[in-house]
Amino acid sequence: MKAWQRLIGNKKLWDKFFLREKIIQAIRFFFIKNKFHEVETPLLVPWVIPESYLDVFETHLKDRNKRNIRKMYLTTSPEAYIKKLLVAGIGNCFEITKSFRNSETGSNLHNPEFTILEWYRIDADYFKILRDCENLILHLNHIVRKNRGLSPSNYIQYQGKFIDLKPPWKKISVSEAMSKYAKISFADTIYKNKSKTADIFNNQKILKIAEKKGYNVKETDTWEALFNQIFLNEIEPCLATLEEPVVVYDYPLPVSALARRKPENPYLSERFELYIGGLELGDCYGELTDYNEQKRRFREEAEKIKLEKSIKINIDINFIEALKIGLPRCSGIAVGIDRLVMLFLDTNNISDTLIFSDMYK
Amino acid sequence: MAKINTSDFQKGIFIEFKSEPHQIVDMQFVNPGKGSAFVRTKLKNIKTGKSQEFTFKSGESALQIPIEVHEMQYLYKQNDVFVFMDNNSYEQMNIAKETIGNFSNFMKEGEIYQILLFESMAVGMRYPKKVRLLVTEAEEGTKGNSVTGAKKTVILETGVQVTTPLFIKKGDVIAVDPETGEYLERAYTK
Structure with missing residues (x-):
């Protein structure tokens, strides 16, 4: 039976989807109340942000004789277009839209088409966005509880844990997390001895660390792959046990595509990820405004895509042009709405949040 | 033992992990945002019965154990x-x-x-993809038999309870997905 067929006469199931509706309405209300503009950006676009780790959906725009005019893509996020609007002067804004990522089947946390929320604040530090996250999720929790006829509370139950949403949320830097959970002295090398800082970013060094830990390593493994493998095996499972939201911040530059470098430490970026109950809910950047650096990172990524996937993609040169005119200092975040709904529905499967969840099977 | 790659990983197969035989009992694709993708697995040691999670780099190889x-x-x-x-x-x-x-x-x-x-x-x-079992107990479907969405619970010959559409009767043989326990179709009436 298809998911939508199960809805017939099934009040409990309808209630789940009505809760999703409520959550999306409450998000919209929250941002409108905070004087954010709601924007709409295109889904079908001629350029993409080159991200070698994402697979884009490709198609062709055709003329009336069915001849190909140009390659088109479905957006993997609205980021590039929202930033063009920021350059044009829109100010604080948000968007609730669809995004598309290919080759992500076989996961309880991904759907090829998903609903994404992005918001941007002008003249704001990335931790200002964290305040927004705290307020937004508390607000949503109140709405959800009210909808269920429950009294107001800061607690949320997720997968058997009672999570206290009371701000300020716990913050842990990547280097702290690395030394605390993975016993790698990231912090020392990064903060105390600037000349040694680059050391940890050395492929050979992390390769040796990973090998000693018993990972299966190859000379060709990239720094990002090894860093992420250690993070996923040794840090993420520990974050999942915490009974409060946790914000992991200041990621190494090689794992942050569009984030700004930290002025006081060139090896780190202004970025945080938000986890609640082990669910990764959002990815926030102090936005990179330097068009030269953005161009360089784009070229590197495009080169990687060409090497790894043997395809040539069209880089959004328009976006670089926009940065050249000047992106105001700002911070922004992408939040997976389906994952937020997972949290409030207390489910570990994204398909429980989607009426048409099984169409790709 | 054959060397396989994470793209050959499947729920239910057996691999060597840390020199011990393990079964992949669950697996998830993970994409941490920047860098390559990963495969998060739940591995059950078939000697000790203990389970643990491990995240493999996409493309990482492992030895498949002959079963x-x-x-x-x-x-x-x-x-x-x-x-x-x-x-x-x-x-x-x-x-x-x-x-x-x-x-x-x-x-x-x-x-x-x-x-x-x-x-x-x-x-x-x-496991077979579906099993066919006889319905041994079922309440009579009342009015609204033709409403496709309405449900009832029936008992099968093995004693297990399954949720089915209203038109299923005692004596029907139905197909069930043993992994999810979900009703699939009516096979025939005995």
Whole structure:
């Protein structure tokens, strides 16, 4: 039976989807109340942000004789277009839209088409966005509880844990997390001895660390792959046990595509990820405004895509042009709405949040 | 032992992990945002029964453990142990409920099932995609028989309860997905 067929006469199931509706309405209300503009950006676009780790959906725009005019893509996020609007002067804004990522089947946390929320604040530090996250999720929790006829509370139950949403949320830097959970002295090398800082970013060094830990390593493994493998095996499972939201911040530059470098430490970026109950809910950047650096990172990524996937993609040169005119200092975040709904529905499967969840099977 | 890659990973297969035989009991694709993708697995040590999670880099290789598949007849259940007979050797084998998992709810005495063996030890079972079982108890469907969405609970010959559409009657043979326990279709009426 298809998911939508199960809805017939099934009040409990309808209630789940009505809760999703409520959550999306409450998000919209929250941002409108905070004087954010709601924007709409295109889904079908001629350029993409080159991200070698994402697979884009490709198609062709055709003329009336069915001849190909140009390659088109479905957006993997609205980021590039929202930033063009920021350059044009829109100010604080948000968007609730669809995004598309290919080759992500076989996961309880991904759907090829998903609903994404992005918001941007002008003249704001990335931790200002964290305040927004705290307020937004508390607000949503109140709405959800009210909808269920429950009294107001800061607690949320997720997968058997009672999570206290009371701000300020716990913050842990990547280097702290690395030394605390993975016993790698990231912090020392990064903060105390600037000349040694680059050391940890050395492929050979992390390769040796990973090998000693018993990972299966190859000379060709990239720094990002090894860093992420250690993070996923040794840090993420520990974050999942915490009974409060946790914000992991200041990621190494090689794992942050569009984030700004930290002025006081060139090896780190202004970025945080938000986890609640082990669910990764959002990815926030102090936005990179330097068009030269953005161009360089784009070229590197495009080169990687060409090497790894043997395809040539069209880089959004328009976006670089926009940065050249000047992106105001700002911070922004992408939040997976389906994952937020997972949290409030207390489910570990994204398909429980989607009426048409099984169409790709 | 054959060397395989994460793209060959599947739920249910057996691999060597940290020099011990493990079964992949669950797997998830993970994309941490920047850098390559990963495969998060739940691995069950088939010697100790202990489970642990491990995240492999996409493309990482592992040794697949050769597992023998023996056809065995299910004879009877004794407490939490299921007694089978190997169709080739006629030897009897006791298999614990944990090894079979939820599928035990759908097993019928006398039927033949595929048992997975590692060094002569039963480590799992190859589940059919669907099983056909007789409905032994069902309430009469009342009015609204034609409404496709309405549901009721029936009891099958193995004693397990399944949710079905209203038109299913006692004496029907229905197909069920043993992994999810979901009703699939009516096979025929006895």
